Every structure is written in structure tokens, then in C-alpha cells.
Amino acid sequence: MVTEEQQSGEQWVPDFTVDLAPDNPRELVLRNPVIPASGCFGYGIEYSGIVDVQRLGAFVSKGITPAPRSGNPMPRITETPSGMLNAIGLQNPGIRGFIRKYPPIWESWRVPAIVNISAEAVEDYATMARMLDDVPGVAALEVNISCPNISAGGYCFGWDPVMSSEVTRAVREATTLPVIVKLSPGAVDVIEIAQAVEDAGADAVSLINTLVGMSIDTRARKPVLANNTGGLSGPAVKPVAVRMVYQVAQAVRIPVIGMGGISGLADALEFFMAGASAIQVGTAVFSEPGMLIRLIDDLGEWLRANRIASLSDIVGVANPRFHSTTVRHSEIVAEMVGQ
């Protein structure tokens, strides 16, 4: 609803702010809901001179691991219909090198920096969270659970509710920072995973990470990527992402951050209406970096034109069971499988 105060002003300003960790005293309040996604915005400095970083709601860093990683052999990326596959292999300087280099730069920025962390053992996630807990310049953690668990024979943490819960609990106990757990679309039942990480203390969930895919070079008769498989992202994954956000937003009470193929206002609105409180933009940053700021402006224009006072008024409007306390897991699944 537009308040009288807002209505009386000629150019009233819609309320954009969103708190992604309402239950955490350290909170994660964003001035707007637009966030470049992990791996697609480097460390926030690469796009200076192209994107006004300080206007973003927040940004997520490239995934950081306990030790430095030189990443996968080339080729690491290939284009696919309305999408791309990537197998970067988490190239990063490791947590120690990272802490020395980047948070000091971010300390004076007004845009919150969210650090994405990846590991192959529960203790390593916890160690990184502990090291980041009081680093100035770090606003929150995003825990990438689309990683192989070495002690489980390399099975992906994010595909198993128990392992996902263990990682979340270990990180929760290691830091008071807001903790966002980033869900994997490869899980058989993403709803179960979302509920498990909520119970384990996550402040918010973000989804989706990339879907595992492959392209084959028919001339060379082998996969295009040196790693064989890669993560699919871009417009091609959007319908899958919207469906998963819709389901997860029914099953949990914590904020949901939606992503997957967002390239402009129309896409972002789908995610908000499905139940996302904020959105991340990944692949589209590569092709249209200017779109990030345009999206913030377009969203404001759209809210104004539709006389919607607050973004929260549209979050979940297309989702009758959004944040429902009564909906049962079986009902959500039935809607998916029933057709």
C-alpha cells in the first residue's frame, strides 16, 4: 500500500531496503535487492569504471577455499543455447591470501561484501567462518555447499540433507556473521535441503547454483571443457530456478535469495513474485554489466508506476503458500511430480 505520506510527494520513493538476516543481531540490511552473484563479479574491483559498485545492494565474492587453488585446465568456459557452461575450478588465493588482499579494500565501501566460501570437509568450512568472523569489510558469508565431501567419497554436500545441515551448523557455531547457505539444484529434493539448513541455523538461503552439464566437440570427439562437465548458467536455467525458488519459499520462513538466468526487470520480477526477497545476477553481468544498475532503476520505476510502496508487497504474490506454516513437504512435492 502507498502511504499518504508517500502519495503526497510528487516523486515518492518506493521502499527497496531488505534485511536478509532478520533474526541475526549483526543483520544484513541492503539498500536495494540487486546483488551480483559469486564467480561473476570477481572481488568487486574488476568492474570499476564499468559498474558503480557502491550503488549495488551488495555483492558476492568469488568462492574462497582453505588453500590457494590454481583452478582447472583450459578450456574452462563454453557458450550453450542461451547459456554457458563453466568449470573454473574455484581458482582463488586461499583464505589467508584473500583476507590480506580484499577486505581491507572493501572496508571503506558502503556496499556490503558477502564472502562465498567452499570446502571439501565440514571442519574447513568452520575454520574459514571463524577466520572471517571479525574481519572488517566482510558483511556476511554465503556458504557454497555444491562441493564434494571428501570424507563421503566426494558426494556433494548440497545433495544430502544431513551433510548440508552439518556444514551449516558448523559455520553457524563458528561465526556470528549472517550466514546464507547457497543451495544446489542437483539435489533430488531441494525442499528437504532448505529445511535442513534452516533448522541448522542459516539466516537465509540462496539458489540456484549451476546445473551440471556437458557439451561435446564433435570434430575432436571429446567434451569441450577440459574438466568434461561444467556448471550451466544463464537464461537457459531460469525456469528451473524460478520453480525451485517457488518451492523453497513455501517450505522455509527465512529469506530466500533467488538467482538463475536473470537478465533484466521481467526476470527479476518472476523471482520476487515466486518468493525471493532479493536476487543475484550472474552470467548476465558478463554480457551486460550496465544492466545491474539499470535493474535497480527499472525496479524503482516499476514499483512507482504500479503504485507499490514497498518491494516486500510483491514478494511471494504469485505463490499462495509463500512462507506458509501449514504446508507439508509432501504437498509441495506432489505439485511438482503430479503433472
Place this chain on the structure above:
Amino acid sequence: MTELASPTQHPTGWSREFIGEITATEPVMGDSVLVTFTSPPQLAASCRAGQFVELLCRTPQSSDPLLRRPFSVYATNPARQELTILVRPFGRGSAWLVEQPVGAILDVLGPLGNTFTVAPKSKNLLMVAGGVGAAPLLMLANEAVAKGMNVTYLLGAMNAGGLLAPGHLPGEVEYIVATIDGSAGRQGFVTDLVSEYVQWADQVFACGPEPMFRSLRREVLANRFAAKPTVQMSVERTMACGVGACLGCMVETRRGMRTSCVEGPVFEMDELAW
């Protein structure tokens, strides 16, 4: 880091993502096209040989082909505030680009990447180009001739029609060609011409396909003394972001992986891991 003034402004006052309008197109080298488009004046003035631009090769409403395509800068015209690129229709992106008429609008990111580096003491420069690899070396040849250096420019193509007309090069340049079918210049590969110039050259600059680089390296190693001359190569990798953010375009060097979009595309041959 201070706050930036407005959405896409560089601290020095210009933006590296800009809308360019095509002001001229000219068919060259058979099926290729020189595409000239407007750019912010500071960008045209600051751009140096070896740098490239990334173009969206579709309308913004479409999502295919999704990623930008990199194109080396062929020429700049700071007075007219223009950049020129040389495009060979190859796949979907380049085919779309060569069909854009004068007046069409392009979404441009750049100039990006490092530049060729000419040592202050160098007098004799050898340039080795294969196909559209001619582009960044043409710009370098212009810069070098303006500084009074001697330039020998070798270009290879399939046939006479695929060569750059001599009028496109500055008159001071010694221009020598090779064609696979022998319809112009020496019959064979451009690298067959290299050996006799290696000892004359203070520096070698190259741009072309990967097999050309391998032959060039063989020729240079076989003919040079005491690691002189050095060779700078503009290498080609599939790119996504163009600004060092995605780490998808890496080149393996003796000192580890380097981004070809920011730390390249120009690398010292002796630094590359072969």
C-alpha cells in the same frame, strides 16, 4: 576506493561500456569487413595497439549468442571519435556483426587488455600476421612508423583475395605476403617468410591462429642468438567477462595462470608454457 560519480563512469570521467553507432563499413580481405563506430573521445585517444573491445553480437532483447565477442582494435581516430575493427564472418556472432549497416547501434565494452610493448631502443620491428590477426598489428605498424621505426609486415592468407590491400598499410612499411595457393606472394605459410628477418629484427610481434604461433616459435628459436629478438604474441581464448572477473580465459605461463583479457592478450613468447 572513493565512491564513483554515476552508474558507469570511470574515475577519469569516461565509461568502458558504451553505445557506438556504426559510421562506416568496408569489405576487405575477401569476406571480412572493417567496421567503424563512434566511441567516447577519451577512449579513442587512449586506446593502444594490442587492445580489444568486446561487442554484444545480438540485440539486447535476444539471449543468443549470449556472450560478447572480443575484437582487436584495427585503428583509432581520436579526431573523429571512432574505433575500427576487422571482422571475419566465422560463426553466429561475427556473421551478425558484418551484416549491421551504417547507423546501427553497437553495445561495446572496452578498450580492454594490455598492449604490445615496443622497447625504446628497438629500431627494426617484424610483424607476423595470419588472417584477421592483421588487425592489431596494423595499428602497431601505424604507431611504429609514426615514431620513425622500420617495419616489415608479413601477412599470410589462403589466397590473394584474403590479403589486405597495400593501401591499408602506411607507405613506409615493407609489406610481404604469402598465400597457401600461391596466387600472391610466396606460396606457403606466412611463417615460411620469417627466417630471413629474424636476425634483422629487434622485436617480433605476432597475431594469428595457434598453429601459426607454433611454426613461428620454431622459426625464431632456430634462427636467433642469445634469446634475441623477443616475440610478443596476441593469443586468442574464449572470453566471457573481458575484465578479469570470471577466470575463464586463462593462459598458462611459466609463472602460472594469467588472464588473457587483463594480463593479455599480448604475452611474451618466452613467458608462455609451450
